[in-house]
Amino acid sequence: MRLILLFAVFVILGLAFESAGARLISFRALIPNLIIILAVDLGLRHHGVLPAILAFAMGYATDALAGSHPGLNAFMTTMVFLVSYEISTRLMTANAGVGATVVFFGVIATTLGTIAIANGFAALSSTGPMLPGLMLQALITAIVAPFIFSMLAAGKRLTGLPVGSARDGHRDR
C-alpha cells in the first residue's frame, strides 16, 4: 500500500509537471519522461506482482494525459518494467548508472514503439527528423534519472519501504 501511495504521488506530480511544462517550453525534447524513470526504478528495485501491476497502472494513468490510443502507454510502461526487471535479475548490481542507461534506451524504445504500434511499422521510416530531439530527450531523462531515484529512495526511507535493489534480499509480493 505504501509503495502504491508513494508512486501515485510521483506519477501525479510527474504527469502534471510534464503536461504543464509542455505548454511552457516550446522545445518538447527538453522535458524529461518521468514515468519511464519510475517504471525503471520499479523494475530494478521491486520484484513482485504488485510492482508489475503498478507499472501497468502508471502507464494507464499516462494514457489519461498523453496519446490517442488508451492502453498504448500502459503497454510501453509495462514493457519497460519487464526489461528493467530482467536486467536487474542478470546483473550483479543495479545502481543509478545502470538505471540511467536503461532509462536512456527506454525513452527511445518507448517513443519508437508507440509510433510503430499506433501507425504501423512503416511509419518508423518517417521518424528521421524527430530522432535528434528524441535522443536529446532520452539524454536529459537519463541525466535527471539519478535525482529522481534519490527522491524515490528518500520517499521509501520516509515510508519505511526497502530502498536497495531486490537482488539484495527483499521481495515485494
Next chain:
Amino acid sequence: MKSTFLWRNRVLLTGGALLILSLHLISTGVHPGDLAARPQSVFLEIVSPITGAFTHLSDGASSITRDYFELVHVRQENAHLRDELTKVKADKARLAELEVENQHLAALVELKDALGTNAIAANVIGSDANGISRTLVLSSGSDNGLRPGLAVLANQGVVGKIIAVSPHASRVLLIDDHNSALDGFDQRSRARGIVAGMVDDGVILKYADRSQDLLTGDTIVTSGLDGIFPRGLLVGTIQSVHREGPGLFLAVRIAPAVDFRELEQVLILTQPPPHLEDQAKD
C-alpha cells in the same frame, strides 16, 4: 510453494498478462462510458487542477523573473519609487494579460456568433504529457456539456476534436497529430482531400489526385463532410505541392492557420454541424 514454476516466474507471467490486456485495450479501443474509461476520467480529474496550478506557478515565476530584470535598471531610485514602479508594472502586466484574454474571448464570441451554433469557451491548461502525440488539456469537461467528438476551434481556424472528458477537464486531439484526419478542400479549385497530421510534425492533404489543381498559397477549409466540423472553417494554407515521385496522389504540405503552442483559449462547438442537405435548404 516458492519453488513452483508459477511462483518463480510470477513477475514475468503478470507482466505478460498485463501486456496482453494493454494490447486488448489498444485493439478494441476504450469508449466513453466503458468501465475501462473510468480510471482515466478520474485520473484526468485529479491531475488537471495540479497541471493548472503548475501552469499558474510557472507563469508567476516567469513574471517575477521578468520583474527582477527590469528592477536591476532602476536600482538607483529610492525604495518608495521602486515599490510604486513594481506595483504599477504588476498591475500593468495583469491588465495587459486581461486585455489579451479579453481580445481572445471577444474573437471567440465573434466566431461563435458567425457560426450561429451553440459553443462554449475553455482555457488551455496543459499539453500532451509525453509529447509523442499532439493533444491539449482543457479546463472544461462533461459538467460544462463537453463530450468526445466535439469540434474545437480558435479564432484563427480549426484546432482539433475532443477525445476524452472528465467532469472538469477534457483532452483535444490536434489536427497535426498523426492520428487525426478531417475532410477538407481547396477554396480556389474545390479539390478535396483528407487533412491529416504527420509523425514527424506538420500537416498534409492526403488523397489529393495528381490531376487536381492545387497551388502553393491556396487556402484549405473544412468540407463539413466528416460530421464534426462545420463547412468552410479555415484549416491552413498550402505550403508546398510535390508532383514528382511515384504514387497516385500529390504530396501536399499545409501550414496550419492556428499556432497550437500559443493557444490560450479555444471554442468548443457543443452542437454538431447541420447536415449538408439542411445547409443547402437554408
